[in-house]
Amino acid sequence: MKIGIDIGGSHIGIGVVSEKGIIIDKKEKYIVSDNKIVDPDKIKKENLKIEMEKFIIENINYYNNLYNIESVGIAVPGTVNKTTIIKAVNLGIENYNISEIIKKATGLKTSIKNDAKCSALAELKYGNFKEFDNGLFLCIGTGIGGAVIYNQKVLEAKNVPGYEFSHMIIQKNGILCNCGKRGCFEAYGSIKRFKEKIATEFGLTNLDNQNIKEFLINNLNDFRLKYFINQYIENLAIGISNLINIFEPEVIVLGGGFVDYSEILLEPLKKQILTGNLLFNKRNDIILELAKLGSDAGIIGATLNDKIPIFNK
Ligand SMILES: [Zn+2]
Structure with missing residues (x-):
């Protein structure tokens, strides 16, 4: 044990x-x-x-x-x-x-x-990377963690951490990130920022997952809410599309707090990345799925x- x-x-x-x-x-x-x-x-x-x-x-x-x-x-x-x-x-x-x-x-x-x-190691041994040679793992939670699977191995540099995606810039002069830079991927794409944005815009004081989720499900037709969800999905899609461009994965596995909101966010994200009008990404043969081990x-x-x-x- x-x-x-x-x-x-x-x-x-x-x-x-x-x-x-x-x-x-x-x-x-x-x-x-x-x-x-x-x-x-x-x-x-x-x-x-x-x-x-x-x-x-x-x-x-x-x-x-x-x-x-x-x-x-x-x-x-x-x-x-x-x-x-x-x-x-x-x-x-x-x-x-x-x-x-x-x-x-x-x-x-x-x-x-x-x-x-x-998490990528666990998904590689017991979860959704088992069938693939090359993939990306994104842990979308308080921040955005990431890992690269290349030829069935998790990439790790020898003396430096490396292959982490959280602080790549997706917006010039963007919002301030905890790392001190502006416009980082996780400052726009983390589920924490998404929850905070929804709470601020709609005056919610309880950031408990259950509370936010209920609010989202009950108001999915609200045009302002649609706008903020779409904005979040677009930012997430920009970051992920950049990674697709660099690593050419067969599969992208999504974990972290994002999984709790997947019934609301996963399909729009797939649509935006694989068929989106913005065409950040040209490939439509990539599998996007949730972490098996949650x-x-x-x-x-x-x-x-x-x-x-x-x-x-
Ligand atoms: Zn940052």
């Missing part, structure tokens, strides 16, 4: 994963990624590291007493090296040697990896850290 930990922009998931990639036990805790997320069990951002460590270490020790745990893998929403979170802009964390801290506290071998790369991909993929060869090995 291994423990997989998925540190998301809005919550942490920790799970015990079997040899067959099945989560047999799991716990989750919500954290604050902005002060608008309403959750009674949220962690204040200023205490994030302390609370995060406490939750992770407590649960590793708890699971280690119940199961025979071999190692721990952590999926991180940001740039990492082999032991350290170099930068996770949506969590406000820099140069944080989390794996060393966890290893010291629990005595278990601990590794970290970018969360989208973890929100569990990060936890499962974190335990595959050293199992699937990466491109540079």
Whole structure:
């Protein structure tokens, strides 16, 4: 048994994963990624590291007493090296040697990896990349994580993180991103920005997924809402079309919070990318689908850290 930990922009998931990639036990805790997320069990951002460590270490020790745990893998929403979170802009964390801290506290071998790369590994082994040689994984959540699958391997450069799409510019002088630049793909395409935009435009105070989703479903004929959904889809399509142009994938797998809104957003996105009037992309033979493992991909993929060869090995 291994423990997989998925540190998301809005919550942490920790799970015990079997040899067959099945989560047999799991716990989750919500954290604050902005002060608008309403959750009674949220962690204040200023205490994030302390609370995060406490939750992770407590649960590793708890699971280690119940199961025979071999190692721990952590999926991180940001740039990492082999032991350290170099930068996770949506969590406000820099140069944080989390794996060393966890290893010291629990005595278990601990590794970290970018969360989208973890999810892509999981989809490669158990999910929707199994049948394809080349693909892209996009984790559309608090930000936009990404990974490239090339010849059935997740691309990873040797000494730099690489193959991440979040901060490519899709709009000159655009809106300010958490990374400090303007016009980034994730500043327009993340599901968090979409939710915030809808909430601001329509005066919604509760950003809970269920609440936003109900509002969207009940007002799909509202012309202003149609306009904002279309605007979001166009921006997402521009970013994805740029990636199609570069990587020529056979399949694009979409994960993250986007999955919760897929009944509203997936078909318009497919239409825009594959048949859109804007013609950002000329190929119509690309398969766009949702992550098979859903929100569990990060936890499962974190335990595959050293199992699937990466491109540079
Ligand atoms: Zn950015």
